[in-house]
Amino acid sequence: MSSLQAILIVEDEEAISRVLAAYLKKAGFKPIRAANGAEAMAYFEQEQPALVLLDLMLPDLDGHELLARIRVTSACPVIMLTARDGIGDRLAGLNGGADDYMSKPFMPEEVVARVNAVLRRRPVWTSDESRRLYGNLVIDFAAKQVLINGAEVELSRRELALLLFLAERPNRIFTREQLIEQVWGMDYDGSDRAVDLSVKRLRRALSHWSPEAGEIRTIRGMGYQCWLKE
Numbered sequence: 001m002s003s004l005q006a007i008l009i010v011e012d013e014e015a016i017s018r019v020l021a022a023y024l025k026k027a028g029f030k031p032i033r034a035a036n037g038a039e040a041m042a043y044f045e046q047e048q049p050a051l052v053l054l055d056l057m058l059p060d061l062d063g064h065e066l067l068a069r070i071r072v073t074s075a076c077p078v079i080m081l082t083a084r085d086g087i088g089d090r091l092a093g094l095n096g097g098a099d100d101y102m103s104k105p106f107m108p109e110e111v112v113a114r115v116n117a118v119l120r121r122r123p124v125w126t127s128d129e130s131r132r133l134y135g136n137l138v139i140d141f142a143a144k145q146v147l148i149n150g151a152e153v154e155l156s157r158r159e160l161a162l163l164l165f166l167a168e169r170p171n172r173i174f175t176r177e178q179l180i181e182q183v184w185g186m187d188y189d190g191s192d193r194a195v196d197l198s199v200k201r202l203r204r205a206l207s208h209w210s211p212e213a214g215e216i217r218t219i220r221g222m223g224y225q226c227w228l229k230e
Contacts, residue, residue: 004030005050007115010040010066011081012059016104020053023108024115037061041069049076051115054098056082064096071097075169077118081106094173095222118171132167134228135213137206139167148208158183159202162195166216166226175223199224 007029011017014035021031032047034040037060044052052070056063067078079100094101099118102111130142138147144160146153155163161183166174174182176192184194203216214228 004028005119006030006032006047008032008034008040008043008047008049008052010034010037010052010058010063011055012036012057013055016081019108020111023112027112027116029115035059037066040066044070044074044076051077051079051119053111053115054078054080056080067096067098079111079114079118081111095175095178097169097172099172134167135210137209137213139164141168148206153205155202155205158198159205162198163202163206163216163226166224170214170226170228173219173222173225179224195224 005028007024009017009020009024009031011020011033012035017033017035021033024031029050032043032049034043037058040052040054040058043049054063054067058066063080063082067080070076070078077099078097079102080098081102081104083104100114102114131138131140136149139145140147141164144164146155146160146163162179165179165183176195179195180188180192184190199216199218206216209215214226217225217227219225
């Protein structure tokens with residue numbers, strides 16, 4: 001089996017797909033090409049790529065729908081590629097779980113640079129694969145334990161769940177509604193301002209987390225993200 005990181009290119013325009021594959025291969029990746037949504041999901045499950053380049057307009061499936069299917073089971077980074085460059089389209093892609101968004105036409109060299117940038121954002125795994133390092137912050141996802149400078153951070157159940165959800169999906173922006181659904185649950189009928197209060201308490205608890213390593217950020221008009229320095 002190849003040790004190269006696989007990049008899944010979901011693009012129905014043959015010329016674009018072929019050029020991207022050539023540049024990614026030259027950059028040291030293993031490109032995998034899919035021309036439609038059905039092929040993309042089959043390759044995604046089989047190859048478990050490090051990142052997906054996803055065209056928004058596919059012949060059999062809308063790119064947003066394909067992204068939603070990927071997000072059901074995976075936090076794999078996704079960069080959307082599309083001829084639609086309106087702010088509404090960008091926000092729809094980013095709020096839907098995309099990690100980056102590029103409008104056509106684009107230079108293949110920039111696509112490769114964006115791929116490298118997104119992959120650098122992923123947290124570092126320790127030898128114990130349930131633990132990740134974020135600067136001086138350590139999160140043990142299996143034990144549900146958070147440490148800063150070796151000392152355990154005391155968090156409420158909700159604060160811990162919120163941190164685990166955001167930290168496992170670094171640099172992605174989530175609206176209050178999405179966080180309510182994913183962390184509080186579909187049966188929650190309170191105000192979405194509960195998210196703001198939990199974020200405030202979480203930031204206070206993480207006050208000794210090195211700011212150059214990462215932080216819980218507010219993205220004005222959009223939501224929250226666990227930002228990690230590239």
